[in-house]
Amino acid sequence: MLLDENRLFPTDPKVRDLARTLYEGVRDLPIISPHGHTDPRWFAENQPFDDPAQLLVTPDHYIFRMLHSQGIPLDALGVPRADGRAVEQDPRKIWQVFADNYHLFRATPSRIWVDHVLQEVFGVDQPLSAYTATAIYDHIDDCLSKDGFRPRALFEQFNIEAISTTESAIDDLKWHHMIRESGWGGKVVTAYRPDAVIDPEFDGFAENVQKMGEMADEDATTWQGYLAAHRNRRAFFKSYGATSSDHGHPTARTEDFAPDVAANLFDKALRGDCTAAEADAFRGHMLTEMARMSLDDGLVLQIHPGSSRNHSKDIFRLFGRDKGYDIPSRTDYVTALKPLLNAVGGEPNLTIILFTLDESTYARELAPLAGVYPALKLGPPWWFHDSYEGMMRFREMATETAGFYNTVGFNDDTRAFCSIPARHDVARRVDSSFLATLIATGRLNENEAHEVSYDLAYRLAKQAYRL
Amino acid sequence: MLLDENRLFPTDPKVRDLARTLYEGVRDLPIISPHGHTDPRWFAENQPFDDPAQLLVTPDHYIFRMLHSQGIPLDALGVPRADGRAVEQDPRKIWQVFADNYHLFRATPSRIWVDHVLQEVFGVDQPLSAYTATAIYDHIDDCLSKDGFRPRALFEQFNIEAISTTESAIDDLKWHHMIRESGWGGKVVTAYRPDAVIDPEFDGFAENVQKMGEMADEDATTWQGYLAAHRNRRAFFKSYGATSSDHGHPTARTEDFAPDVAANLFDKALRGDCTAAEADAFRGHMLTEMARMSLDDGLVLQIHPGSSRNHSKDIFRLFGRDKGYDIPSRTDYVTALKPLLNAVGGEPNLTIILFTLDESTYARELAPLAGVYPALKLGPPWWFHDSYEGMMRFREMATETAGFYNTVGFNDDTRAFCSIPARHDVARRVDSSFLATLIATGRLNENEAHEVSYDLAYRLAKQAYRL
Amino acid sequence: MLLDENRLFPTDPKVRDLARTLYEGVRDLPIISPHGHTDPRWFAENQPFDDPAQLLVTPDHYIFRMLHSQGIPLDALGVPRADGRAVEQDPRKIWQVFADNYHLFRATPSRIWVDHVLQEVFGVDQPLSAYTATAIYDHIDDCLSKDGFRPRALFEQFNIEAISTTESAIDDLKWHHMIRESGWGGKVVTAYRPDAVIDPEFDGFAENVQKMGEMADEDATTWQGYLAAHRNRRAFFKSYGATSSDHGHPTARTEDFAPDVAANLFDKALRGDCTAAEADAFRGHMLTEMARMSLDDGLVLQIHPGSSRNHSKDIFRLFGRDKGYDIPSRTDYVTALKPLLNAVGGEPNLTIILFTLDESTYARELAPLAGVYPALKLGPPWWFHDSYEGMMRFREMATETAGFYNTVGFNDDTRAFCSIPARHDVARRVDSSFLATLIATGRLNENEAHEVSYDLAYRLAKQAYRL
Structure with missing residues (x-):
């Protein structure tokens, strides 16, 4: 849990x-x-x-601002640029960056919200981390295809x-x-x-x-x-x-x-x-x-x-x-x-x-x-x-x-x-x-x-x- | 109590x-x-x-401001007007309005102060409410006539x-x-x-x-x-x-x-x-x-x-x-x-x-x-x-x-x-x-x-x- | 302790x-x-x-400001004057004033810091007070002479x-x-x-x-x-x-x-x-x-x-x-x-x-x-x-x-x-x-x-x- x-x-x-x-x-x-x-x-x-990154990472300013504060460029999180230049498009890469840095959210409300979404909406029961990133991505992605x-x-x-x-x-x-x-x-x-x-x-x-x-x-x-x-x-x-x-x-x-x-x-x-x-x-x-x-x-x-x-x-x-x-x-x-x-x-x-x-x-x-x-x-x-x-x-x-x-x-x-x-x-x-x-x-x-x-x-x- | x-x-x-x-x-x-x-x-x-309302309601700005904030006119609480026009004079009516709305004071200091006055000064042991208003009024009013x-x-x-x-x-x-x-x-x-x-x-x-x-x-x-x-x-x-x-x-x-x-x-x-x-x-x-x-x-x-x-x-x-x-x-x-x-x-x-x-x-x-x-x-x-x-x-x-x-x-x-x-x-x-x-x-x-x-x-x- | x-x-x-x-x-x-x-x-x-007063009282603005706030002149604490006029030079007197007024520091961080220094650095186990001032002074002074x-x-x-x-x-x-x-x-x-x-x-x-x-x-x-x-x-x-x-x-x-x-x-x-x-x-x-x-x-x-x-x-x-x-x-x-x-x-x-x-x-x-x-x-x-x-x-x-x-x-x-x-x-x-x-x-x-x-x-x- x-x-x-x-x-x-x-x-x-x-x-x-x-x-x-x-x-x-x-x-x-x-x-x-x-x-x-x-x-x-x-x-x-x-x-x-669309996908787990578009659902939970890229549009959430609580999430991307914290990652950015530690030096991660917004581009790497798929945040679209005003000048239309390319940003990261691969949701799996974006998700992995998020998971790699999930410790940054310790004691923040985002941590409670995301854990709640993972457990209560998607039935995930293992903590998000660099090691579980792919498995959790796959699981959510699979859910999203269901009615x-x-x-x-x-x-x-x-x-x-x-x-x-x-x-x-x-x-x-x-x-x-x-x-x-x-x-x-x-x-x-x-x-x-x-x-x-x-x-x-x-x-x-x-x-x-x-x-x-x-x-x-x-x-x-x-x-x-x-x-x-x-x-x-x-x-x-x-x-x-x-x-x-x-x-x-x-x-x-x-x-x-x-x-x-x-x-x-x-x-x-x-x-x-x-x-x-x-x-x-x-x-x-x-x-x-x-x-x-x-x-x-x-x-x-x-x-x-x-x-x-x-x-x-x-x-x-x-x-x-x-x-x-x-x-x-x-x-x-x-x-x-x-x-x-x-x-x-x-x-x-x-x-x-x-x-x-x-x-x-x-x-x-x-x-x-x-x-x-x-x-x-x-x-x-x-x-x-x-x-x-x-x-x-x-x-x-x-x-x-x-x-x-x-x-x-x-x-x-x-x-x-x-x-x-x-x-x-x-x-x-x-x-x-x-x-x-x-x-x-x-x-x-x-x-x-x-x-x-x-x-x-x-x-x-x-x-x-x-x- | x-x-x-x-x-x-x-x-x-x-x-x-x-x-x-x-x-x-x-x-x-x-x-x-x-x-x-x-x-x-x-x-x-x-x-x-004078009476319970004059003692505990009408002159207490903590009390009348909270009642007023929920739309009760100051006149109805007997607060005198600067222009001398009539305001509510019946202390029983004023008291009833107070009692009807006593829930507004939950978790405010006024609630503790009033309960303390009721219990420790006047010996009241039932909570003030719409239903107990008259009995409590009568009791306090009776007390006030004593030396x-x-x-x-x-x-x-x-x-x-x-x-x-x-x-x-x-x-x-x-x-x-x-x-x-x-x-x-x-x-x-x-x-x-x-x-x-x-x-x-x-x-x-x-x-x-x-x-x-x-x-x-x-x-x-x-x-x-x-x-x-x-x-x-x-x-x-x-x-x-x-x-x-x-x-x-x-x-x-x-x-x-x-x-x-x-x-x-x-x-x-x-x-x-x-x-x-x-x-x-x-x-x-x-x-x-x-x-x-x-x-x-x-x-x-x-x-x-x-x-x-x-x-x-x-x-x-x-x-x-x-x-x-x-x-x-x-x-x-x-x-x-x-x-x-x-x-x-x-x-x-x-x-x-x-x-x-x-x-x-x-x-x-x-x-x-x-x-x-x-x-x-x-x-x-x-x-x-x-x-x-x-x-x-x-x-x-x-x-x-x-x-x-x-x-x-x-x-x-x-x-x-x-x-x-x-x-x-x-x-x-x-x-x-x-x-x-x-x-x-x-x-x-x-x-x-x-x-x-x-x-x-x-x-x-x-x-x-x-x- | x-x-x-x-x-x-x-x-x-x-x-x-x-x-x-x-x-x-x-x-x-x-x-x-x-x-x-x-x-x-x-x-x-x-x-x-130098001595306990020079070590713990006179240079510590947390200490002398609190003593001063209760009317003790800075001179009495040995704080040097800009105009070079004489201030208290006797570290024992300064220490005694500090000890006499140690109750002023109750619930302040200075109290915890000083008690920690007394106990952990100098091995003092009795509370600083008017009565223990001299003994504690002597003890610290003795310590300071050691390598x-x-x-x-x-x-x-x-x-x-x-x-x-x-x-x-x-x-x-x-x-x-x-x-x-x-x-x-x-x-x-x-x-x-x-x-x-x-x-x-x-x-x-x-x-x-x-x-x-x-x-x-x-x-x-x-x-x-x-x-x-x-x-x-x-x-x-x-x-x-x-x-x-x-x-x-x-x-x-x-x-x-x-x-x-x-x-x-x-x-x-x-x-x-x-x-x-x-x-x-x-x-x-x-x-x-x-x-x-x-x-x-x-x-x-x-x-x-x-x-x-x-x-x-x-x-x-x-x-x-x-x-x-x-x-x-x-x-x-x-x-x-x-x-x-x-x-x-x-x-x-x-x-x-x-x-x-x-x-x-x-x-x-x-x-x-x-x-x-x-x-x-x-x-x-x-x-x-x-x-x-x-x-x-x-x-x-x-x-x-x-x-x-x-x-x-x-x-x-x-x-x-x-x-x-x-x-x-x-x-x-x-x-x-x-x-x-x-x-x-x-x-x-x-x-x-x-x-x-x-x-x-x-x-x-x-x-x-x-x-």
Whole structure:
């Protein structure tokens, strides 16, 4: 067995038993995956996955960044180059590099996720290493050719009740359309991600806005037409199940400008004349506009700020975005969110879900804000913090001020489809451990803990995201 | 029983036993409450408290902010409006809302404090819930009509050796006078809180200064007269037992200006001509002036910086200050305190007690500063951090660099009178757990731990605050 | 016995056993001390140490800062004054003050280090206190007169395989020369510390550069000559075993200017015309130059930023540098390191080791950076964080993202020679505890843990520093 059945539980025997009991109560609950980046095409076409390397190594930035940090070129892992030059194509070679260096992942969440995938999805029972690489490759490769390992079959095996993908505001949602038309019963919804038409610094911003206008049949080059186009696209996304919008800005800055100020910034942005500060201001204002639209259409507003993207210019030039060089940076929320929260934070029917990459804000800013503003909830630990220690710190730092009911359960935020059960399992285990510790230290009684456990594993996500 | 007798102790049985032994040694020590916000009128008049809702719900910002965060209007909790419009008046209805939503407080310190009050003060033994709300209300209401539940009786029952309230520099201290005249033996002292006459941005600053001048029989509109008026008021406060001043500034900024610069800022402040930056500078300078006065009169200087007050303009407009919308913000100490510490930080007979709402400064800034400057001590975890996890983080992050003897024990900082024993009990338990862990991991021997335990629970507060 | 043989191990009996087993596997490994501040003169001359106070109290800023924080003047501890006025000269009196106040160190790392030195180096078995002070003084003093307590004998007894001292770029390395000439087999290498010739704000910068030029036989007053002089001095340091350079800048700022911009800043710096901002920019640029030289000569680049030095002007004036008044400050890495990392961060043969005094950057900035840039590694917890809690926080916050193999083992960073075994012992115990917890919570298997344990205690430091 690769996995310890008591993994992530407290070490004290009595507290461990409490944790295990709580965990057993939620282990088999359906998965609600309200925020993530799986590819809807998988579920639309339901084709077999390519090979073990393409499934588990090459597209997983947690994996390739760690290998790269020890000097392995991204080319050797098959990561495609922006300039189209050749990279390693042989999945067996890529897999072997991964296996040779699997010790690098000791004590990282990737290790638990991969071991979980190997054991629970593919039935592997020997540790991945240089010596077992080929045998495990062959075994997974063989699995992938079977119907039971096609995307829809795995979706069902994983017991996913609902999953949200994330699409650009100017996506045509054709894969979601194809899923719907297929008659398949799996609940795969989209989420409205308008960065490409909200961020003046996004590649092709003006063209993107133009395209959005065409798709929405609005003149999106005027401020009012632009807002109308957003409303139209949001409605279109809702027709494919969207219950949320998602916004990945460099900072948490929000603004609530008068319409003429906003319109003026928008004009500048379209002309490509925004300074960096004006671009930031415009993004900030658009969060408030999005929230106002949410008051009408009910989409949950998700804010994912604080990543300093593409830190290495060389890697960005050679390989493009999302290559592991996105680094969290210090993020202010108290001042930054004030315009948004003063505009709409008191609305009890609005849900704004905040994420952070700056853990120092959990106890200092986020829990105090979520613990008073009716519209505000805290998303689960995100990205680099989606791990045992990260989740535990979140609970320890946020709960005393925000309680459990200003949080929204777990989401996996992943495009590594096979890791979804692993990630939810980790979250359920960590929460069970946290709750067991509360019981054992007299801070919660056992009956309550079972209720909270169910809420954290299932109900809160379903409710917050209206799924 | 609502309370687990082993609550907040470590889970390992041997370490738990160590903690319990330490705790038993300090559990019944008298309470030193050197900083708080109880109303001296209670002890002066010694009238019965109104009703359970007025006692435990409506005035407690920890309670109403959490309820409000889930969409319950402040009106429904009886929180008075600034515009005088009607709010809920029926204490039974307010209590019912509280009880209906008591699950929101799971794993928060409020839950432990309220359960402690219910069980230890009022003898309630069933959990508060929608179903028990009325019975518990009736029971508490009945208690409140008895002499044993009047303020002075509770003061004695709580075993309070000394308590400090906090009054504005322009308060006439009539309730303190009335307490003294009453002949009652309870030690209730005041503390000098001059924000209203130090902060140029405080409502009615110039009028407040004018009033201070009148009370002190000085022309407080001149810089020298203003300083003299402070000295006079401090002496007046000392005559009612004050041993400390207290300063709640937005930042930890200090300055040590030449007299003409300070006088010029003061003139501007009086005229209402200060920019925000000048107001901040003036507040900063006044901390150094206060410290200089402390060198003469021995008052302990407390600095409570870093709260961004009244974050919601709507709530401030409708309900006024202190309505749960005060949010901690990132606070710098290293640069900010330099002028003050360079002026007086080397004085061994001066005590400056620092608090923070920014836990990231414990290990990085506060412990290193308190671990070297003779005048500097660290206050206990404050406000949002006055909790099991918050206290444990403080000990874990501050002790290795500042030791125990640059800290000042616990203070409850509360206006929730009945929660005072609960809060001190939590502190004593957490410290017992921390010390027990030190013993069990070979970092302290048991004899020493008992001495430290006594110091943390009783002696350090008494000594630091000269009570 | 002063020391608990199970100190710093987890409290749960099974986890404790795991930790102890891991610890026993590394306890007796040779010490690699790749970064520190011992005086090479000790090993060159091999003279007996002066007395217990000079050995353990007066030069140790951890010790005298804590005593000072409680009002004991530095003079009373024998700390020499910059103005040459008399300070306490009697080592017995100094020792007595230390012993009288030994309780101040409870739960600090100094306590563990001193107890370890007393017991393991000098065979003391009674606790230091006012009452035992004289007896312990006499005992240590007696030891110091014996050959077995001379520097080289202790070096060997401590099982030091290699130690690095740190010398200024303009040091003549005469003590290192004398060590080499002596034929003694102890491996004592130097490290290249060029702050005095890189920091325009360093006392005597221009003279220092002049001197460097003379030593290197280059005209160091020109930009090209200055760089050539660095290369020359680095080669000279390498000839005395240096494998690293070390840089203690106020911030982590780096720059990568065009040569003419850098040359222009250098000219200003030499003329003493740099603004503070320009001085910071020049220091930042020189880190990148140093890294480029490292590509050629293989020296490991160590960056130690974030200390706000000499916080008290009085103490600096009276006693000079390094008197405990260096306070950590908030440090940005994401933006600050971008120029350096964009220039050389992708080089797999370069090693840049980052340290921090700002723990909030571990999970947010440092682990994500080290977890992707091939050249970057994380140094161990430094200075105020070189302690049980500090080390545990480092592992908990950095490992999940950076793994173990982007860290470089432990270094003691000390001039307190006798404490070196104590410090390495603490690190080995803490890492054993961390690893045992990983095993017990199913995050690492036991075989792997033994391998990692060896790596953390020995191999990683040796490999990263090329010792």
